[in-house]
Amino acid sequence: MSFKDIKVDIQNQSILVITLNRSDVFNALRTNTLKEIASVLITCSDEIRCVVLTGGEKVFAAGADINELDVKGALESINDVRTSYWEIIKEFKKPIIASVNGFCLGGGCELAMHCDIIIAGDNAQFGQPEINLGIMPGAGGTQRTVKAMGKSNAMLMLLTGTFIDAKAAQKMNLISEVVPVQTTMLRSLEIAKLIASKSPLAASAIKSAVLASYDNGLSASLKYEKMVFSGVLSTQDKKEGIQAFQEKRKPKFKGI
Amino acid sequence: MAFETIKYESSEGIATVTFNRPEVFNSLNEVMHKELKSVISIIKKDKSLRVLIITGEGKAFCAGQDLNDRSVNNEDEELDLGESIERKYNPLIKSIYNLEIPVICKINGVAAGAGVGIALACDFVIAHEKVSFIQAFCKIGLVPDSGNSYFLPKLVGMARAKELCMLGDKLPAQTALEYGLISRVYSIDTIDEEVQKLAVHFSKAPTYGLSLIKKALNESNDNTLNEQLELEKNLQRAAGHSNDYKEGVAAFLAKRTPEFKGN
Numbered sequence: 001m002s003f004k005d006i007k008v009d010i011q012n013q014s015i016l017v018i019t020l021n022r023s024d025v026f027n028a029l030r031t032n033t034l035k036e037i038a039s040v041l042i043t044c045s046d047e048i049r050c051v052v053l054t055g056g057e058k059v060f061a062a063g064a065d066i067n068e069l070d071v072k073g074a075l076e077s078i079n080d081v082r083t084s085y086w087e088i089i090k091e092f093k094k095p096i097i098a099s100v101n102g103f104c105l106g107g108g109c110e111l112a113m114h115c116d117i118i119i120a121g122d123n124a125q126f127g128q129p130e131i132n133l134g135i136m137p138g139a140g141g142t143q144r145t146v147k148a149m150g151k152s153n154a155m156l157m158l159l160t161g162t163f164i165d166a167k168a169a170q171k172m173n174l175i176s177e178v179v180p181v182q183t184t185m186l187r188s189l190e191i192a193k194l195i196a197s198k199s200p201l202a203a204s205a206i207k208s209a210v211l212a213s214y215d216n217g218l219s220a221s222l223k224y225e226k227m228v229f230s231g232v233l234s235t236q237d238k239k240e241g242i243q244a245f246q247e248k249r250k251p252k253f254k255g256i
Numbered sequence: 257m258a259f260e261t262i263k264y265e266s267s268e269g270i271a272t273v274t275f276n277r278p279e280v281f282n283s284l285n286e287v288m289h290k291e292l293k294s295v296i297s298i299i300k301k302d303k304s305l306r307v308l309i310i311t312g313e314g315k316a317f318c319a320g321q322d323l324n325d326r327s328v329n330n331e332d333e334e335l336d337l338g339e340s341i342e343r344k345y346n347p348l349i350k351s352i353y354n355l356e357i358p359v360i361c362k363i364n365g366v367a368a369g370a371g372v373g374i375a376l377a378c379d380f381v382i383a384h385e386k387v388s389f390i391q392a393f394c395k396i397g398l399v400p401d402s403g404n405s406y407f408l409p410k411l412v413g414m415a416r417a418k419e420l421c422m423l424g425d426k427l428p429a430q431t432a433l434e435y436g437l438i439s440r441v442y443s444i445d446t447i448d449e450e451v452q453k454l455a456v457h458f459s460k461a462p463t464y465g466l467s468l469i470k471k472a473l474n475e476s477n478d479n480t481l482n483e484q485l486e487l488e489k490n491l492q493r494a495a496g497h498s499n500d501y502k503e504g505v506a507a508f509l510a511k512r513t514p515e516f517k518g519n
Contacts, residue, residue: 179487179490180468180471180487180490180491180494182468182491183490183491183493183494186490186493186494187490
């Protein structure tokens with residue numbers, strides 16, 4: 001497959017690295033960019049155990065493509081094909097790490113929040129500046145920020161349209177780690193390799209159970225967790241994991 | 257690019273920014289802030305640069321804020337000085353402090369107020385014996401800004417920082433050196449040559465590695481030991497991928513002088 005807006009690379013046969021590749025426009029997320037990300041995820045092979053999504057050293061993504069937004073009215077927005085691409089990213093079963101340097105704004109911030117773990121370089125800036133254009137976030141920005149940062153922090157960021165730097169974002173629980181900008185990718189790959197060494201079935205099960213808390217109350221989520229847990233108990237990987245532990249060796253997970 | 261309030265030169269990897277308002281002791285006004293912002297952005301983009309010298313034209317290094325500037329002294333309206341700091345001084349100090357090449361500050365004359373903050377945001381503060389440093393803020397009822405209240409206690413200790421900031425007395429170069437506020441003091445006749453020597457040294461140094469060292473030392477101010485060890489791991493990892501590291505090791509093994517490209 002060839003792409004216009006992204007670059008795709010596979011590392012260690014198990015880690016899919018997606019790099020947003022429109023640096024001349026600060027990786028603005030036009031519809032085609034989302035389409036390409038979604039299509040890579042949909043067609044990603046079983047060997048892939050973890051995905052790293054990055055925009056390179058300078059910028060993650062500075063937002064939606066303003067030119068596209070400009071021509072959209074209410075009806076176009078409701079029927080927007082972008083929604084289906086976001087849905088694919090949201091429903092993707094394997095862990096995704098966002099490796100963020102520089103501006104991570106608007107749709108870019110929403111894309112990072114679609115990922116499961118966010119690692120940021122110390123030059124990263126997060127924000128939902130839609131309000132500065134008289135609009136609002138439309139790809140989960142009002143929901144995922146409040147879950148991550150709490151109401152007051154989310155409101156402050158969304159209502160003022162100001163940016164928060166990586167350290168502040170970490171304090172507010174929007175992201176997991178801040179590392180020197182030169183090492184964001186290295187650290188992200190280090191984590192991806194760790195995840196890739198685990199059972200992919202367990203990883204997907206954990207991901208779906210954690211994300212269930214976004215949709216459900218505690219009781220329903222606990223029921224869901226129990227169900228997924230039972231499923232994981234019947235895998236070959238579980239047998240291998242326990243056996244390896246008893247034999248004091250490293251497990252070899254096969255994803256079955 | 258032509259500037260009005262500063263001079264900018266670069267050659268053989270060495271960039272020099274000179275404050276150029278000698279008639280007002282190189283004090284900072286709106287235009288100078290704008291020009292400093294754009295010159296720093298030029299320096300950041302120019303990957304051939306390996307070291308920056310900041311200095312002043314005439315008798316003073318920099319006397320801080322120009323109090324005649326209408327953005328900080330306007331009788332017609334109540335001014336928010338916080339706004340001026342947020343918009344001008346804080347970005348300036350951060351951009352110098354975080355610059356990814358060594359920054360040498362050649363103190364050619366008195367440094368006062370924000371002028372001291374600019375100097376302390378540099379990596380090497382080199383003065384000649386006749387200059388002095390003044391925390392002038394307390395004399396007009398203001399607070400040390402431009403990072404002064406951050407840098408001073410770390411460099412000279414709290415007791416001396418309070419003396420300097422709350423009395424606002426002149427601190428001569430030699431005492432500043434003894435306090436640990438600045439790196440070196442030379443005679444007025446030799447300072448130019450000595451700064452040039454140091455700049456030439458850095459223009460051939462492993463610049464990328466130096467930028468990581470700078471980051472490690474700067475961040476240590478805010479980190480616990482555990483955080484710092486983690487940071488060292490990450491930075492060493494980055495340094496280990498550099499061309500200069502390869503060159504350094506190859507030159508060491510071949511017993512020759514390394515030729516660093518700065519990346």
